[in-house]
Every structure is written in structure tokens, then in C-alpha cells.
Amino acid sequence: MSRAAVAVGLVAGGVVAAVGLWVWFAATTQPVPPTDLMNSIGMRFRRVPAGTFLMGAAPGDDAAEQDERPQHEVVLTRSFLIGQFEVTQEQYERVTGENPSWFRPGGEGADRLGSWSDTSRFPVESVSWTEAVAFCEALSALPEERRAGRRYRLPTEAEWEYACRAGTTTRFAFGDAFRPRFANMNEVRDRPVEVGSYPPNDFGLFDMHGNVLEWCHDWHSDTYYAESPRVDPLGPEQPDADHRVLRGGGWAFEAASCSFRDRIPTQLKGASHGFRVVCELVGPAAVENESPRP
Numbered sequence: 001m002s003r004a005a006v007a008v009g010l011v012a013g014g015v016v017a018a019v020g021l022w023v024w025f026a027a028t029t030q031p032v033p034p035t036d037l038m039n040s041i042g043m044r045f046r047r048v049p050a051g052t053f054l055m056g057a058a059p060g061d062d063a064a065e066q067d068e069r070p071q072h073e074v075v076l077t078r079s080f081l082i083g084q085f086e087v088t089q090e091q092y093e094r095v096t097g098e099n100p101s102w103f104r105p106g107g108e109g110a111d112r113l114g115s116w117s118d119t120s121r122f123p124v125e126s127v128s129w130t131e132a133v134a135f136c137e138a139l140s141a142l143p144e145e146r147r148a149g150r151r152y153r154l155p156t157e158a159e160w161e162y163a164c165r166a167g168t169t170t171r172f173a174f175g176d177a178f179r180p181r182f183a184n185m186n187e188v189r190d191r192p193v194e195v196g197s198y199p200p201n202d203f204g205l206f207d208m209h210g211n212v213l214e215w216c217h218d219w220h221s222d223t224y225y226a227e228s229p230r231v232d233p234l235g236p237e238q239p240d241a242d243h244r245v246l247r248g249g250g251w252a253f254e255a256a257s258c259s260f261r262d263r264i265p266t267q268l269k270g271a272s273h274g275f276r277v278v279c280e281l282v283g284p285a286a287v288e289n290e291s292p293r294p
């Protein structure tokens with residue numbers, strides 16, 4: 001079925017009418033839920049509400065690793081704006097002047113792109129934790145972003161898992177079993193795809209499961225969950241090693257549940273490693289937009 005036919009079908013079914021503001025993106029992408037903020041380079045954000053959730057693997061999840069246990073209650077006291085999509089190659093290059101991605105025309109993975117000649121909406125990958133943080137700082141320093149009172153950072157691991165679950169308690173945000181139509185992972189494909197090619201979760205976020213793994217702010221520790229603060233945890237102060245957390249699995253990995261944790265050294269990078277960012281409002285923008293604490 002053509003994209004136009006699908007769009008007509010959706011309209012006829014009342015789906016688009018029901019949500020009013022949904023827009024239609026590029027050829028392979030899904031309808032995009034309403035965006036709460038779009039910044040000066042076109043990055044879209046959703047405001048995720050404050051709330052309480054169970055972080056980590058449920059006791060009966062036999063596939064979970066030890067560092068996903070024990071499952072524990074976490075309270076996030078503030079809402080936050082998180083990217084609806086992984087940072088794209090176009091966005092990364094616009095801010096840094098570089099596109100380090102393996103999967104781009106001229107890149108080492110170009111032979112796997114098939115007929116794709118434009119990877120601008122692929123997630124940027126082959127980015128280290130240090131480079132992801134540098135991107136956040138460079139984006140925050142853009143004149144338009146400074147004027148608007150917007151600062152960027154990586155999500156904390158708790159924010160990431162809360163955003164991924166989107167109120168669900170199953171292993172994946174789409175159920176307890178992996179289903180390939182919901183995420184680019186489990187080695188179904190041999191490369192990343194354009195961001196937003198799979199359905200969003202209930203918070204309107206795309207590709208939390210799969211496509212590329214996403215760097216989080218936190219250091220990794222195998223034992224952190226046994227001692228994590230209940231309120232707004234920021235990860236261990238002392239890591240087991242020079243390891244930061246990556247979440248969500250990727251195209252080259254087995255199906256990764258909401259609680260799955262990966263970690264690698266801060267300077268390491270690969271063709272499965274990308275990120276998304278959180279936007280913080282400061283100054284007058286914060287007063288106008290920040291939700292009250294619960």
C-alpha cells in the first residue's frame with residue numbers, strides 16, 4: 001500500500017481526526033503525536049510528567065541481568081522535556097560540523113544502505129559519551145537556544161527508563177514479548193533506519209527500544225539499584241569502572257527490555273551508539289513553562 005493510501009485510510013478511519021494535530025512525516029515514518037517544544041534546529045520534544053514508577057526488572061523476568069535488580073520504586077519530582085527522536089545525523093552535523101556516522105554515504109557502512117542516498121534522518125551513531133555531552137553543550141550555546149533559555153543534557157537513567165515505559169509495566173513498552181513491527185532490534189535488520197520509522201510509545205516517543213542505543217548521564221554500577229535514592233536518582237558517584245550507561249538496545253543487539261542496561265567506557269563508540277537529549281528551561285522560560293511539583 002502506498003503512503004498516500006495509508007494516509008487516506010487513517011483519515012477515513014478517524015485516527016487523524018481524533019488527535020487533530022498529528023502530522024505526516026517522511027516516507028517511512030509514523031504519524032507524529034503533538035510536540036510540546038521544537039527548538040531552533042527542528043528538534044522535537046515531549047513533556048513527560050512527573051511521577052512514580054518501578055525501575056528495574058520485575059522479579060519474574062528471568063531474562064534480566066543482575067544489574068537490573070532489585071526492582072525499586074523511583075520518584076521523579078519534576079516533569080521534563082525529552083527528545084521525541086534520537087538525535088539525527090543532520091542535527092548533529094548542524095551543531096558540530098561533523099557527521100561521524102558509520103551509516104552515511106561515504107561512511108564505512110555505506111554498502112549496507114542499499115538505495116538510501118540521504119541518511120540525514122538516520123540517528124547519528126559512532127558517538128562517544130564525551131562527544132554526546134559536548135553536543136549538548138554546543139547546542140545549549142547556540143544564540144537562539146540561549147535567548148530562549150534552553151539548556152540541553154543527557155537524560156538520567158531513571159528519566160530514560162520512565163520515559164521508555166510510558167506508564168507500562170511489561171518487559172517492553174509494547175508488551176512482554178518482542179514484536180519486530182515495534183522496534184528495530186533483535187538483529188531483524190542489519191542497520192539503523194530513519195528515526196520515527198516505528199510506532200511511538202504512549203508518551204509519544206520514538207525508538208526508545210532499538211535503532212541505536214542511547215547514552216545516559218549516569219555512571220554504571222552493578223550494585224547501584226540496591227542503594228539508589230528513591231527520589232530523582234542521578235546514578236552512582238563512584239562507578240565500577242569508567243563506564244557510562246547505554247539504554248534501549250540497538251539494531252545489532254538482542255531485544256532489549258525497558259530495564260535492560262548496557263555500559264561501555266566514555267570514550268568508546270560504535271555504529272550502534274547514539275543518544276537523545278533532555279531540554280531544560282531556564283530563566284523566564286522556566287517560569288512560563290515548568291510544571292509544578294506534585
Ligand SMILES: [Ca+2]
Binds near residue numbers: 249
Ligand atoms: Ca533507541
